[in-house]
Structure formats: C-alpha cells, structure tokens
Amino acid sequence: MYFHPVEDPDTGQIGYLLADATEQKAVVIDLPPRSTELLLALLAERRLSLTHVLRTHLHPGEPMNCAALSALTGAVPVTPEGAPVPADCTTRVQAARDGDHIVFGQQVLQVLATPGHTPHCVSYLWRDRLFCGDALDLGSCADAGENADPGRMFDTLSGRLFLLPENTLLFPAHPLGGRRVALVGEQRLRTASLLAGSRDAFITEMLSRRTTARRRAHPSSAGRRY
Numbered sequence: 001m002y003f004h005p006v007e008d009p010d011t012g013q014i015g016y017l018l019a020d021a022t023e024q025k026a027v028v029i030d031l032p033p034r035s036t037e038l039l040l041a042l043l044a045e046r047r048l049s050l051t052h053v054l055r056t057h058l059h060p061g062e063p064m065n066c067a068a069l070s071a072l073t074g075a076v077p078v079t080p081e082g083a084p085v086p087a088d089c090t091t092r093v094q095a096a097r098d099g100d101h102i103v104f105g106q107q108v109l110q111v112l113a114t115p116g117h118t119p120h121c122v123s124y125l126w127r128d129r130l131f132c133g134d135a136l137d138l139g140s141c142a143d144a145g146e147n148a149d150p151g152r153m154f155d156t157l158s159g160r161l162f163l164l165p166e167n168t169l170l171f172p173a174h175p176l177g178g179r180r181v182a183l184v185g186e187q188r189l190r191t192a193s194l195l196a197g198s199r200d201a202f203i204t205e206m207l208s209r210r211t212t213a214r215r216r217a218h219p220s221s222a223g224r225r226y
C-alpha cells in the first residue's frame with residue numbers, strides 16, 4: 001500500500017494519493033492546484049497507473065485541475081452526483097453516489113454522501129481512513145457561508161460521520177491549527193456540546209456564528225469559499 005498527502009503551500013489545500021502496490025493502480029483525492037507535475041513525478045517514481053481523479057466536493061466556478069492529468073494518464077474524473085461540472089473538465093465525468101465503490105487494483109473506496117458544507121459533498125472511506133474534504137473541519141464545523149446548509153451538516157455529523165468507528169482516521173482537505181489528521185472519537189467529543197441539542201438549535205447556532213464571523217472578518221464577504 002502507498003499513501004502520500006500532497007499539500008499546496010499557498011492555499012493549504014491537501015490532496016491524497018492512494019495506491020495499490022500489488023497491481024500498481026492509484027487514485028488521487030482533491031488534488032490541489034498546481035500539483036499536477038508533482039503528482040506525475042510521484043506516479044512515475046513508483047511506476048503507478050492513475051485510474052481516478054476524485055473530488056469530495058466542488059464550489060461553483062471552481063476548476064477541477066484535472067484536464068492535463070486525465071489526458072496524460074487516462075484517469076477518470078469523479079465528482080459527487082449533482083455537483084456542478086467544472087468547465088475545465090474535458091472528459092466524461094463519473095458521478096459518485098452514496099454506496100458506490102471505486103476500485104483501484106485490489107483496493108476499494110466506499111462513497112459516503114456527506115452533504116452540508118456544500119449540497120453535494122461526498123467522503124471516501126478506505127480501510128480505516130475517511131477522506132472527508134471540508135465536511136468536518138478539525139475542531140469546528142465547516143462553514144462555507146451561503147453554500148453551506150447547517151441542517152444537512154447536522155445530519156451528516158450526527159447521523160453519519162460520528163457513527164463511524166471511533167478509531168477511524170479523518171483526513172480533511174484543509175488543515176486547521178496545524179492539524180492534518182484526527183480521530184472520529186476525538187471529533188465526536190469535541191463537538192458533543194454543539195450536537196447535544198436539537199437540529200433547530202444547531203442551525204440557529206451555526207447561523208449565529210456565520211453572522212459573527214462575517215462581521216468580524218469581512219463585512220461584505222459571503223464567507224469562506226473552500
């Protein structure tokens with residue numbers, strides 16, 4: 001097995017290269033911008049064949065950054081079902097639906113629908129690791145401003161992510177406070193008070209935090225985009 005994070009120092013975005021060492025097939029999840037050459041070098045170094053370029057979610061107008069990669073490797077772009085198709089995607093896009101399995105060599109990724117941060121977020125479960133994009137910020141709830149739906153975020157956190165085994169490792173698309181990995185059990189504890197009340201109370205709290213954050217940081221901004 002091979003597992004290699006790919007981080008963009010400018011945006012802090014983190015992608016993940018996963019590979020099956022037996023059949024030398026690989027996938028990449030949430031490849032950061034300007035990382036194509038690095039990824040190609042990593043693939044060449046290990047003689048890996050890239051089968052899929054996966055995204056956990058896309059924001060409106062956000063590029064996929066995979067056109068060159070797909071053309072060079074033949075890898076299939078995969079985006080959540082219903083997500084906007086990026087304008088720079090020149091090849092057929094495969095939709096990731098809840099319960100789907102994506103196979104690379106002898107390895108399998110399971111697709112979990114985890115909406116909230118955007119309407120069409122998915123996470124990818126691989127063994128004891130969950131690649132959750134921005135569905136769960138480490139230490140707080142992911143809020144993408146007008147894009148986010150706190151009610152669905154509540155459902156995803158309480159009814160999905162926190163039902164996973166407590167030792168499941170969470171790998172996000174952005175670090176928070178320098179952290180790049182967390183345990184489901186740890187995050188469940190950290191957000192317990194926020195999720196202890198009703199769904200409506202959670203929505204009220206998240207909307208209140210959004211308003212406060214907007215006033216403090218960017219009075220005219222719609223909030224954090226990623």
Ligand SMILES: [Zn+2]
Pocket residue numbers: 057059117134144225226
């Ligand atoms: Zn995002």
